[in-house]
Amino acid sequence: MDPMISTHSDSAKTDNYLNSHSKADIFVEKQIFTQFKTSNGKTLAQLSQHHNCLLIFRRFLRFGGCAFCNRRLYQIAKIYKSLLQLNIIPVVIHVESDEEVKEILEEHHNSNPILKEMIRLCDKEHLLAKHFGVEFKHPDVPQVLPKLAVIEKDEGFGQVLGLPLEQFEGESFLVVPKMFLIRDSTVIQSFNHGLFGDAPDVISSMIFDFSDLLTVESDSSSSSSSSNLLDDLGNAGKSPQMCKLTKKKKKASFEMLSNEMYKRLEAQNTRKAKKQVEKMMKPKTTLTFICFIQKTTTDSERNSKLDFSLSVHDVLQDETKRKYFKVYAFKELNAENITFYETVHQFKQSKDSLDVKFQFAKKVFADYLSNIDNPNFINTNDAKRVEIKKALESNPNSENISSIFDEVLNEVMSTVIPDIYMRFKVSKEFEQMFV
CATH class of the missing domain: 3.40.30.10 (Glutaredoxin)
Structure with a gap:
């Protein structure tokens, strides 16, 4: 095991x-x-x-x-x-x-x-x-x-x-x-x-x-x-x-x-995973004859428990499936991207007062965007960090505070998480998700 x-x-x-x-x-x-x-x-x-x-x-x-x-x-x-x-x-x-x-x-x-x-x-x-x-x-x-x-x-x-x-x-x-x-x-x-x-x-x-x-x-x-x-x-x-x-x-x-070396390694693993998923999803025809009737079977039928068509959004929105995804991400040292997604969604859905949401926003910024020594540090460009920091310092009671992390979240959702998900699809955690 x-x-x-x-x-x-x-x-x-x-x-x-x-x-x-x-x-x-x-x-x-x-x-x-x-x-x-x-x-x-x-x-x-x-x-x-x-x-x-x-x-x-x-x-x-x-x-x-x-x-x-x-x-x-x-x-x-x-x-x-x-x-x-x-x-x-x-x-x-x-x-x-x-x-x-x-x-x-x-x-x-x-x-x-x-x-x-x-x-x-x-x-x-x-x-x-x-x-x-x-x-x-x-x-x-x-x-x-x-x-x-x-x-x-x-x-x-x-x-x-x-x-x-x-x-x-x-x-x-x-x-x-x-x-x-x-x-x-x-x-x-x-x-x-x-x-x-x-x-x-x-x-x-x-x-x-x-x-x-x-x-x-x-x-x-x-x-x-x-x-x-x-x-x-x-x-x-x-x-x-x-x-x-x-x-x-x-x-x-x-x-x-270094971060650069790790990114190159991840990119290489993503390409390998993509080829592997394509191979597993590609119909592979075998012919059998039962009573003179040709029967076609595919890899997807032989692996019927695995649903490769499941999107990353399907997994993220399902609490149980998301746990398997998180386990995989933690093991490949990338979980901060998923926990950032979870935290920002919790922040955006909060019905608390502006003052409470402002304190929440400060905590999100401190945990994910301000300190490179923090294990949860998100790898985004400095301009976005500066913009968020200025917004938190200059206008704490803005009613638009719910959208303060949207740009970073969109970046994570469009670039980082899809690649993690592709690698997740060829992992044992992905298989376990369907057991």
Whole structure:
């Protein structure tokens, strides 16, 4: 199964986790979250008050780290921008000291600036891990070695072998990796991927199961909820956002992409998708004879569950279908265009007073158009940004405020979203939409 395609089976694991913990246990959890301070100076309780925190319990980092854990972290780093857009802050939990981890990341993971800046937490005595029921056991060597050989050969994730246990910090060699999603010091989902599994499909879980937790709860003095996210992230919010996993000199590597490089890659993928869709929609005649009657079948009949004639507007206007489209867009790091569409439509349909709509407009501008460091930043021309900014500053009570974002929205709807939709049509998320 594709690790990035949700079957929502993790939801059952969430229920089991929550049902197995009493209110007293949950209270203790909340107390524990106040005791652990992360690398950006905030406790887990403080971070999770306004954000969804993805706690990543991993095996050792020493000697370059566990290959399987590194692989999952690289997968998480690849979608880091989208996680931030979903108000998810990954927190890597390790046993080694902060100083040692910095040296390890610099020496062994220098190509991955996102991983180097990602928020971390030192759980030296495994107190947090043991509280959450993270298991500790010797890995099954006959299972480990073949799987390790595969990911090292195919993806470049290797690790040192044959070292005695005492050379590893604490019980870090024995940790069975696991992830937890928390909000307001409460676990809302656990991911039991084990040692060998890919990074869990957190994106699908948030879109389908926890959509009410996607926004940042900002205080009334702030016009932008996303600015609160950037403030809480510190340096972890200023990491490069476009990247791809590669292999250099037989080792896993991270290639950072400029906006121009990413656009070229998208254009190439759009052309490929268009050809693929045309091929799938083209009638392909096969002849069969039943009682001397010729019968014609087509590819579209063999794939009757897929409706390629469905327009992007049909999908955007259907709440369920739009979720599948959003999941795909988040995974290809383009979801800001769809969430901008959703937000502007909500803004335009608002029946609130002019003053309230003006505050809403300021927030939309701050979240999508004013700060290039914001993960939701929309790529439009500067003239339109300046025009909107001037309109917000000079005439806040204008009755035409509902149309203030129309030009940018029309640009997004006519140029960006159709291309994303073309690529979506050849994705597994598109197939799942018809299951």
